[in-house]
Amino acid sequence: MAERLRGRAAVAQRRRRLQAEPLCRDCKSRDIITAATVPDHIVPLTQGGSDDDNNIRCLCADCHQARTAEQFGYRRRIEVNADGWPCA
Numbered sequence: 582m583a584e585r586l587r588g589r590a591a592v593a594q595r596r597r598r599l600q601a602e603p604l605c606r607d608c609k610s611r612d613i614i615t616a617a618t619v620p621d622h623i624v625p626l627t628q629g630g631s632d633d634d635n636n637i638r639c640l641c642a643d644c645h646q647a648r649t650a651e652q653f654g655y656r657r658r659i660e661v662n663a664d665g666w667p668c669a
């Protein structure tokens with residue numbers, strides 16, 4: 582199993598993914614153009630998802646929050662910092 586990227590490598594990977602998919606996928610599916618700020622795991626790592634590009638979709642903060650609530654079965658307000666990462 583691949584080791585999760587940390588620090589500088591994780592930042593570079595996140596930037597690369599956002600460049601590859603600069604618009605929020607969920608908004609786009611509703612004909613809304615919103616800049617993506619969060620590369621999201623389609624299948625969460627905690628549920629056996631991989632950290633490969635094909636398990637990543639780029640979302641805006643609002644959609645990411647909605648998706649996360651959906652995936653974990655409850656709604657939870659997640660505070661994110663300026664980079665769009667959860668503070669916790």
Ligand SMILES: [Zn+2]
Nearest residue numbers: 605608641644
């Ligand atoms: Zn969105």
